[in-house]
Amino acid sequence: MITPAAGTVTVPKSVRLGYGVGSFCTATFNGVPGLLLLFYMTNFLAVPAWLAGVVVTAPKVWDLFVNPLVGRWSDRTASRWGPRRPWLLAGACTLPIAFFLVFAGPPLTGVPAALYVGACFLAAATAYALFEVPYKAMPGEMTDDYHERTSLLQWRMVFVGAATAISGVLAPAIATSDGQDGTLGSYRVMALTIAVILLLAMLGSFFGTARAPMTGAPEPDRGGWREQLAAVKDNPAFLWLTVLACVQMLAVSMMLAAAPYFATYTLGSASATQTLFAALVGPILLTMPLWVRVARRFDKRGAMLLAVLLFGGGTTAAMATPLFGPLWAHLTILVVGVGYAGLQLMQFSMLADVIAVDAATTGKRRAGVLTGLWTAIESGVSAFGALIFGIILTIGGFVESEPSTFVRQPDSAVAAVLIGQTAVPALIIFASALITLKYRLTPPGAPASPSSG
Template sequence: MVSSAATPSPTNVPLGVRLGYAVGSFCTANFSTIPGLLLLFYMTNVLAVPAFLAGVVLFLPKAWDLVANPLVGRWSDRTAGRWGPRRPWLLAGAVVLPLTFALMFAGLPLRGAPAAVYVGVVFLLAATGYALYEVPYKAMPAEMTTDYHERTSLLQWRMVFIAISVALSGIVAPMIAGQTLDGHRLMGIVFGVILLVAMLGSFFGTARAPFTGQQRSEGTLRAQIAAARTSKPFMWLLGLSSAQNLAAGIMLAGAPYFAAYTLNDPDATSTLFAALVGPMLVTMPLWVWLARRLDKRGAMVLAGSLFTGGAILVVAAPAFGSLWSHLVVMIVGLGYAGLQLLQFSMLADVIAYDGAVSGERRGGVFTGLWTAVENAVSALGATIYGWVLALGGFLASDPDNPVTQPGSAHVAVVVGLSVVPALITLAGVVMTLKYDLTAGRVAAAVRAPSAAPGPVEA
């Protein structure tokens, strides 16, 4: 087996490596999407967990990410050997995550608060496995190439795989799960197997990845976190990405409720997700082109504006019905495609810029902080939606004891899916205007890196 620390390729990444890396997105997208889409509904409508408590349960395990993810990033930065600094951690995550994901939907004979405790504990273990895999996985693109636009091209393949995976998560997973305990149990097993295959696939598929990283950092974890916090490009990117991910998390959590209570068709969850991910499958070359024409910041502003506009138009869904809903979700999906591609391409730029200026390999710390915040805000999205439902008087139930929701709950379903995420995404667009790490700045840093490590400033 060829080491990941093979001779660097400063510009082009081989197609086989691109595909090998991209297949790992089946892990990223499935674990990010399915709990956000189904776990809240599973607890409130199958396990009879009150909406407020279910929202808290979804968020609390993510507090652990704030500790675990930077540690994993630090460990992967300091790992050396014939497999490279990142790949052993991909394998470690594959041991933990698939099993705990399946157990999360195992459907033990528990209801109410005991069921909430069980789901919360297993979700915590699954989040730990995800951290072991995802933190080093996100750091890898910055170390595969030194070219600003090649990173976008490399991640284009990842976005295509994410689109396919989100389609599986948003269309196939709800179809398998239905609204029954047995359906959710089967879904957990099926997607646990998919996670395992994808995680092993990315481990073996990146064996020949070029490595352009710097020397291992010898600074303390606290010093590296401080360096990340003083990197203005990183902090602005983290802020705007958090706004986008929070809005997406709210919409994911709200989709089953919107389908069931606004469109009166629970099966519409799958078709709504087809409308969301369809643009991701066909518009990636367009967003790559726009990133070159407008630079990544300009393309990101456009993507955020499309997402915001589409979300606002969802408000009219009760009046215009299912066709309108699917069309405006396609607008959201067009913006979402650009947001997903560009934020990870820009993160790779930030890591490469920091490495060039500091002379050290500490991308794992950056991605550790990034992933911790990303997971927290995604979970917070479900929590916020659960609280919006609670404010609207939404009533918990189980399949054997259905209830009739009050009118205020129906209003909360729509407002939580449209107005709330639109306002949050608009804040992300404003923050994008403060991000100023351009192609010229990255290229200048790579051509003339600093000899002394230190914090990266704008």
């Protein structure tokens, strides 16, 4: 294994804060549609569950094309703001508008409503890519130290926790403010509120990273797509990390899509979505220093395995919610939250390591290409979580509806909700433990591994 040079660049505290605040965008945009969009379409726009799942999935598949393209552009960008920050500004100017339009709720139902939401969500996904890909590429270029990157990214994860609170607590609270399940009007207010938060976070990250260091500043890789993809194919650490992230985020996206249904049909109250997410978010805000110490003590792979066990164990235990009630559900989600905090921190820290090692090995700036491919594949695969859950609902006989029409779901649909929230995500997340063993990029001074590249 080849590691970066030993001269450590310490990232200033102001830059850590400026970079971290951008996670209000990345976590909120992933969280709010993942949590509310499927429910919004099936219960407010009378879109069949399977079609709603397709709508949530299709724009994410588009990421497979647009994210690598944005990464390639940002690698080759030369400006007084650096290669990444112009793209942060471009995303800030477009994403808030597109996000609001997704939940604007025109007088449409069924297939026309699905087409409208799908078109707006596609535009939002494109605008998000302009920000997300360069944003995630930056940590690997800010410092050349293996553990400093984890320390830097714990600040990001604190903001992820705060953003997850907005996604899981504030957004559902606004959406349901006009009744137990909400109205089209309350969803519009929610969308406007979140759009403003996105704008402020993205602009804050643009201005806050103005003094971000750039280690090494290698030349951009000007090879063609074929050469760049061939280089990625020969990077085992990147390939295994991408597979790992895809599997884990597939499980997470299923749980996000299932959460409002779980709250409504298993716990008996849609408003329980907020308290469930409070249980999920709390550990993210409180356990970052602990996860940094675990990663230093057992390395990042060991920390990832522990996080998988906590996430999977909590999800499995949640299957007993019908027997033990809402308190049990919240306690198990609390355990899931501790594991989820570790998963997120280790994923992004490992990605920064892969980017830094690639630059040190090749002398080329390919952070954008690597990040674009990683986020595109991860996003595309994870989007299938909502589709899979929608199919599970359809198999269970779930009946779509409009706010004016009360529908009593059959027992088979209620059972499908529980399975989609617990059993299936647990199986997926436990499978990621085996994949974690294939990732072998180690810190400086550790024994080299044939699989680490």
